[in-house]
Amino acid sequence: MFAASVVPQERRILTAIPGPRSQQLMARKKSVVADGVATALPIFAASAGGGILEDVDGNRLIDLGSGLGVTVVGNAAEAVVRRLSAQATRFTHTAFSVTPYEGYIEVCEALAELTPGDHAKKSALFNSGAEAVENAVKIARAYTKRQAVVVFDHGYHGRTNLTMALTAKNMPYKHGFGPFAPEVYRVPVAYGYRWPTGAENAGPEAAAQAIDQISKQVGAENVAAIIIEPVLGEGGVIEPAKGFLPAIRQFAADNGIVFVADEIQSGFCRTGQWFACEDEGIVPDLITTAKGIAGGLPLAAVTGCAEIMDAAHAGGLGGTYGGNPVACAGALGAIETMKEFDLNARAKRIEAIMKARLGAMAEKFDIIGDVRGRGAMIAIELVKDRATKEPNPEGASALAAACHQKGALVLVTGTYGNVLRLLPPLVIGEDLLNEGLDVLHEALDGHV
Numbered sequence: 001m002f003a004a005s006v007v008p009q010e011r012r013i014l015t016a017i018p019g020p021r022s023q024q025l026m027a028r029k030k031s032v033v034a035d036g037v038a039t040a041l042p043i044f045a046a047s048a049g050g051g052i053l054e055d056v057d058g059n060r061l062i063d064l065g066s067g068l069g070v071t072v073v074g075n076a077a078e079a080v081v082r083r084l085s086a087q088a089t090r091f092t093h094t095a096f097s098v099t100p101y102e103g104y105i106e107v108c109e110a111l112a113e114l115t116p117g118d119h120a121k122k123s124a125l126f127n128s129g130a131e132a133v134e135n136a137v138k139i140a141r142a143y144t145k146r147q148a149v150v151v152f153d154h155g156y157h158g159r160t161n162l163t164m165a166l167t168a169k170n171m172p173y174k175h176g177f178g179p180f181a182p183e184v185y186r187v188p189v190a191y192g193y194r195w196p197t198g199a200e201n202a203g204p205e206a207a208a209q210a211i212d213q214i215s216k217q218v219g220a221e222n223v224a225a226i227i228i229e230p231v232l233g234e235g236g237v238i239e240p241a242k243g244f245l246p247a248i249r250q251f252a253a254d255n256g257i258v259f260v261a262d263e264i265q266s267g268f269c270r271t272g273q274w275f276a277c278e279d280e281g282i283v284p285d286l287i288t289t290a291k292g293i294a295g296g297l298p299l300a301a302v303t304g305c306a307e308i309m310d311a312a313h314a315g316g317l318g319g320t321y322g323g324n325p326v327a328c329a330g331a332l333g334a335i336e337t338m339k340e341f342d343l344n345a346r347a348k349r350i351e352a353i354m355k356a357r358l359g360a361m362a363e364k365f366d367i368i369g370d371v372r373g374r375g376a377m378i379a380i381e382l383v384k385d386r387a388t389k390e391p392n393p394e395g396a397s398a399l400a401a402a403c404h405q406k407g408a409l410v411l412v413t414g415t416y417g418n419v420l421r422l423l424p425p426l427v428i429g430e431d432l433l434n435e436g437l438d439v440l441h442e443a444l445d446g447h448v
């Protein structure tokens, strides 16, 4: 099996959700954890593995969230636990910038092998996705000697000061936290479902608008980097309409702009390919990764053309913990698991199951305006009226709460708060996945 943990792979609800022990812990949380650190579910985790998360009251929930898309290989994956335990007994930290170690090199070798393109590549490792994105901007600015950064509507890139500026949505990510970093410019993205002239026109029209805005309002020669998620996760699992990404990528190449694919959520088998940009044959100049990379350990990377990566001066990149040896061991275990169990194929199978089931639900329930996504990154967008497409965030919250009560963990996201996002671990059993979708169906039946 994939998992070192022994959590039985079955849904089980023993108490009200939240149960008494979770309620006690929540009371303690309220007194010592800052209110800004909110939780989507009021239950506390006790153990997790495969497709199940068990709480402190013994309830077992079907995990359709993967801890925000992180545990691609499932929780406590056998190879992750084996490798990180061995590393932890040898040493837990030396600081790569003081005394380097082999695991860091091995992760960078794996990134060079797995990321798109067969050009010479190098990487730098960090702790979080936001830190990787920040460093991609530093590297692009050092390489181009330009300052402007272009990002897109509905984009999400993190919560640090620079990445808040890069992120589109105000609440909860940015509200009251400004001023934000300058020289950040936002342009349209090809959001097919909401494109005014229809999904079939979204790709070319949005690309033309974005390129026109960059050219007229920023000046292509001032742009260091264009940063885009090949599938926009937090913004609502938006797949840019076909043709959009290739057009933007070409524009970047024609104008000496570093094209950065933020694959922090979409990377590492999540969409059924090692990286989502492969879907349209895109080879980015730089690629940022985190989330799925290390089976739950904090690790992130910037990977790209050796020439661009080398533009930052010696000592210009780094940090105390970046590429921690235990996290690197976890990453090597996660990558081993992805290869050994062909998790790209698993993601495609999960897509087939989810798309068929959700498509059938969309025929029955008018609240579902759109079913979309790739691999194990699938979402339904909920609307009050299919004709006007008015977003239905209340419906999304009610549906998610009903799923939680019945023992399935789903996530709400989207610029309008009306998207239900399904990001199961790729090792989830098919029976369990189907049962999770049964729960969603029941919730739709009861709530709309």
Ligand SMILES: *Cc1c(COP(=O)(O)O)cnc(C)c1O
Pocket: 127, 128, 129, 130, 131, 133, 156, 157, 158, 159, 229, 233, 234, 262, 263, 264, 265, 266, 290, 291
């Ligand atoms: C989650 C996410 C980030 C930020 O990663 P953190 O590890 O939370 O800092 C950046 N970009 C994308 C696309 C993400 O999904």
